[in-house]
Amino acid sequence: MLAAERRDHLLALLAREGKIIAKDVAAELGISEDSVRRDLRDLAGEGLCQRVYGGALPVSPAVVDYHARQAVAPDGKRKVAAVAAGLVRPGGALILDGGTTALAVVHALPQDLACTVITHSPTIAAALLDHPQAEVFLLGGRIFKHSAVACGAAAVEAAQNVSADLCLLGVTGVHPEAGLTTGDPEEAAMKRALAARAADTYVLASSEKIGTASRFRVLPFEEISGLITDAAPHDPVIEQLAARGVEILMTD
Amino acid sequence: MLAAERRDHLLALLAREGKIIAKDVAAELGISEDSVRRDLRDLAGEGLCQRVYGGALPVSPAVVDYHARQAVAPDGKRKVAAVAAGLVRPGGALILDGGTTALAVVHALPQDLACTVITHSPTIAAALLDHPQAEVFLLGGRIFKHSAVACGAAAVEAAQNVSADLCLLGVTGVHPEAGLTTGDPEEAAMKRALAARAADTYVLASSEKIGTASRFRVLPFEEISGLITDAAPHDPVIEQLAARGVEILMTD
DNA sequence: ACCATACATGCAGAACCGTGCAAGAACAGG
DNA sequence: CCTGTTCTTGCACGGTTCTGCATGTATGGT
Numbered sequence: 001m002l003a004a005e006r007r008d009h010l011l012a013l014l015a016r017e018g019k020i021i022a023k024d025v026a027a028e029l030g031i032s033e034d035s036v037r038r039d040l041r042d043l044a045g046e047g048l049c050q051r052v053y054g055g056a057l058p059v060s061p062a063v064v065d066y067h068a069r070q071a072v073a074p075d076g077k078r079k080v081a082a083v084a085a086g087l088v089r090p091g092g093a094l095i096l097d098g099g100t101t102a103l104a105v106v107h108a109l110p111q112d113l114a115c116t117v118i119t120h121s122p123t124i125a126a127a128l129l130d131h132p133q134a135e136v137f138l139l140g141g142r143i144f145k146h147s148a149v150a151c152g153a154a155a156v157e158a159a160q161n162v163s164a165d166l167c168l169l170g171v172t173g174v175h176p177e178a179g180l181t182t183g184d185p186e187e188a189a190m191k192r193a194l195a196a197r198a199a200d201t202y203v204l205a206s207s208e209k210i211g212t213a214s215r216f217r218v219l220p221f222e223e224i225s226g227l228i229t230d231a232a233p234h235d236p237v238i239e240q241l242a243a244r245g246v247e248i249l250m251t252d
Numbered sequence: 253m254l255a256a257e258r259r260d261h262l263l264a265l266l267a268r269e270g271k272i273i274a275k276d277v278a279a280e281l282g283i284s285e286d287s288v289r290r291d292l293r294d295l296a297g298e299g300l301c302q303r304v305y306g307g308a309l310p311v312s313p314a315v316v317d318y319h320a321r322q323a324v325a326p327d328g329k330r331k332v333a334a335v336a337a338g339l340v341r342p343g344g345a346l347i348l349d350g351g352t353t354a355l356a357v358v359h360a361l362p363q364d365l366a367c368t369v370i371t372h373s374p375t376i377a378a379a380l381l382d383h384p385q386a387e388v389f390l391l392g393g394r395i396f397k398h399s400a401v402a403c404g405a406a407a408v409e410a411a412q413n414v415s416a417d418l419c420l421l422g423v424t425g426v427h428p429e430a431g432l433t434t435g436d437p438e439e440a441a442m443k444r445a446l447a448a449r450a451a452d453t454y455v456l457a458s459s460e461k462i463g464t465a466s467r468f469r470v471l472p473f474e475e476i477s478g479l480i481t482d483a484a485p486h487d488p489v490i491e492q493l494a495a496r497g498v499e500i501l502m503t504d
Numbered sequence: 505a506c507c508a509t510a511c512a513t514g515c516a517g518a519a520c521c522g523t524g525c526a527a528g529a530a531c532a533g534g
Numbered sequence: 535c536c537t538g539t540t541c542t543t544g545c546a547c548g549g550t551t552c553t554g555c556a557t558g559t560a561t562g563g564t
Contacts, residue, residue, distance in 0.1 A: 003542075019257055022520085032544050037521075052256035053520070053551070122374030122390055129400050138374055138402050140392025140410050148381050150390050154413075158392050161406070255552070274510080284554050289511070305510065305561065 006031070007039055014049055014058055021055040076206040076230045079251035081105040083228050084168050084204055090114055093164035095194050096124055098149035101170045101204045103127055109134075118162050118197075120150040120190060137162065144186060151186040159193040167198030171218055174205045174227065176240050178213035179220045188216040200225040202249070207231040210238065221246050253281065259291055266301055266310055269464075273307040328458035328482045331503035333357040335480050336420050336456055342366055345416035347446050348376055350401035353422045353456045355379055361386075370414050370449075372402040372442060389414065396438060403438040411445040419450030423470055426457045426479065428492050430465035431472045440468040452477040454501070459483040462490065473498050 006029065014020050022040065026033040044051040049058060081104035088094050090113060096102050098121030106127045114133035119125055125138045139162070141155025150158075169191050173181035180203055182188050195201040201224045210231045226247030231238050242248050258281065266272050274292065278285040296303040301310060333356030340346050342365060348354050350373030358379045366385035371377055377390045391414070393407025402410075421443050425433035432455055434440050447453040453476045462483045478499030483490050485502065494500050 019254060021254065033520085034522095034545080035543065038543090041522095050256075052254055054254045054256075057254070057256055057260075120392075122377035125374035125395055126378050126400065128395075129397060132397065136395035136397075137406075138390070138392045138395055140372075140390045140402065140407075143377055143380070143388035143390055145381060145384065145388075148378065150392070154389075154410075155392075158406075158410075285510085286512095286555080287553060290553085293512095 003039075006035070007043065010036070010039055010043065010056075011049070014056065019055060019057050020049070023054075025055075076208070076251075077101045077104045078108070079230045080204050080206050080228050081108040083249050083251055084202065085109050087166060087168075087202060088113065088115060089165065092116070092166065093118065095119070095162070095164045095167040095198050097121070097167075097169045097191060097194065097204075098124060098147060099170040101206065102168065105168060105204070106131075116164070118164055120155050120159070120194070121148060122150070123148050144184065147184065147187055149187070149190070151184075151190045155190055156193045159190070159197055162197055164198045165200065167195050167201040169195060169201060169203050169218070169224075171203055171205060171214075172209060173213040174203070174210050174229075174237070174241075175213035176211075176237055178217065180218045180224070181214040182216055182218055183214045185216045188218045191218045195219060195223065202226045202228055205229045205231075207235075210235060253283070255291075258283070258287070259295060262288070262291055262295065262308075263300060266308065271307060271309055272301070275306075277307075328460070328503075329353045329356045330360070331482045332456050332458050332480050333360040335501050335503055336454065337361050339418060339420075339454060340365065340367060341417065344368070344418065345370065347371070347414070347416045347419040347450050349373070349419075349421045349443060349446060349456075350376060350399055351422040353458065354420060357420060357456070358383070368416070370416055372407050372411070372446070373400060374402070375400050396436065399436065399439055401439070401442070403436075403442045407442055408445045411442070411449055414449055416450045417452065419447050419453040421447060421453060421455050421470070421476075423455055423457060423466075424461060425465040426455070426462050426481075426489065426493075427465035428463075428489055430469065432470045432476070433466040434468055434470055435466045437468045440470045443470045447471060447475065454478045454480055457481045457483075459487075462487060 010020060013025060022033050022036045026036045040049060040051055040056045043049045049056040077100060081101060084105045085108035088109060093116040096105065096117055096119045102124055106124055109131060111131060112133050113131060116135040117128055118137045118139065120139040125136050128134050128136045139150055139155050139158040141150035141158065142152040144151045171180045171182050182191065203224050205227060207230050210229060221241060221244055226249055227241060228249045230251040238248055262272060265277060274285050274288045278288045292301060292303055292308045295301045301308040329352060333353060336357045337360035340361060345368040348357065348369055348371045354376055358376055361383060363383060364385050365383060368387040369380055370389045370391065372391040377388050380386050380388045391402055391407050391410040393402035393410065394404040396403045423432045423434050434443065455476050457479060459482050462481060473493060473496055478501055479493060480501045482503040490500055
């Protein structure tokens with residue numbers, strides 16, 4: 001039995017049963033309890049489970065499935081998310097896009113921050129369950145599988161009924177000419193609808209997206225307040241955007 | 253049974269019932285009252301419950317922890333969920349309630365089932381992401397933290413625009429006189445709105461809920477098609493319901 | 505005031521944990 | 535192909551934590 005295989009088995013078991021008992025799974029797989037404990041310790045270190053006396057429990061039952069498949073957010077995204085989280089004012093209202101970067105923003109928010117979060121992502125909504133002071137409003141609609149967010153006419157319509165101080169948007173491309181782009185027209189429309197409902201809109205773009213473009217335009221640069229990125233300090237694309245009046249927030 | 257799991261169970265019980273009686277829960281879980289008392293003392297030390305003579309009470313009436321609820325009675329719920337999943341027809345439309353039992357239904361659905369699922373639970377929506385053939389429609393609204401579902405006026409309104417063949421509802425109490433009940437009035441209204449949009453409504457009730465009642469009525473028995481439960485074969489409550497024309501689907 | 509029940513405490517046995525260690529597998533370099 | 539290195543795995547050991555029981559005390563009802 002491969003180590004990675006064992007890890008997968010543990011995560012699957014955790015998702016299915018809601019718990020892991022070290023002794024039982026060791027017997028089941030025919031390996032020592034020590035190995036199970038070591039694996040559980042590692043998984044807990046990555047935030048994929050919660051170690052308890054005798055075994056392990058899901059870290060947060062609702063999102064464990066998602067986490068198991070979604071590797072931990074890479075460093076760049078975490079840094080971008082931390083800067084973005086700093087823009088959120090206590091008591092304010094935040095429109096939060098879907099995607100892994102947005103999920104990282106949730107994790108970067110103080111646990112007890114009191115604010116209103118409006119989102120079209122069930123994943124984000126589920127992740128916010130352990131922020132007891134956060135008021136969450138979910139925009140419903142047809143769920144687009146590939147991005148795991150609500151889109152379409154119903155979702156855009158639902159967005160018309162909200163407003164916020166700040167909107168944090170993820171995109172897949174940031175290109176001097178193409179502007180801010182994403183890969184799906186429905187998603188692009190939804191992002192536009194979200195941005196239109198906030199006083200300020202900041203775009204989250206980890207470095208690998210700078211200079212690339214996808215097929216569908218979300219917004220021109222003129223319509224956003226700023227860009228949050230971990231790109232190199234003197235990236236030519238970034239400097240060009242700064243010259244065009246886009247506020248640039250760099251991670252350090 | 254893991255110690256941490258036991259603690260979760262206590263918190264869940266506290267959230268659901270509003271109180272804990274040390275003697276009862278000790279008997280139920282097959283552990284000594286001393287362990288229960290020790291757990292309650294610890295929980296009280298962390299401010300998660302209020303210790304009283306004979307058991308414990310919520311520290312404040314509103315304290316309900318969704319996460320704690322995940323650990324309750326996974327076995328009975330899985331069986332109930334399996335039966336419920338069997339009612340879902342390929343190509344059909346299903347309205348699925350929130351809650352752990354409903355989550356278990358998702359896990360019990362064939363991975364490649366093609367159907368439409370309408371839900372007001374972001375957790376359910378997120379869980380359905382790995383059913384590639386399932387079309388998911390999410391009903392938006394204000395997220396109620398304690399049950400992790402969208403409720404309130406917006407959610408009820410959104411429900412008016414859908415319809416389905418089958419609705420699977422969870423409840424917290426099934427009582428001959430009180431009917432089908434739950435602990436929150438908004439949730440009760442939402443469940444009613446969901447049931448009204450489906451041709452058939454089946455209620456999922458694992459055995460520990462039979463014979464109990466919560467404060468808010470969801471529906472009278474006359475308005476549901478059937479009840480799915482893992483209660484004992486000749487449970488008096490169940491037999492009474494059957495006599496009143498409620499279709500009873502038992503797990504085996 | 506009395507009694508039944510619930511409680512805290514101490515204790516012993518059991519279960520669980522981390523660490524160190526050695527045997528073996530995987531692997532890179534010669 | 536051999537050898538040294540690194541990583542993994544299982545085992546042994548000592549320490550920690552948990553659990554149920556016994557004891558004596560406190561509490562609430564009658």
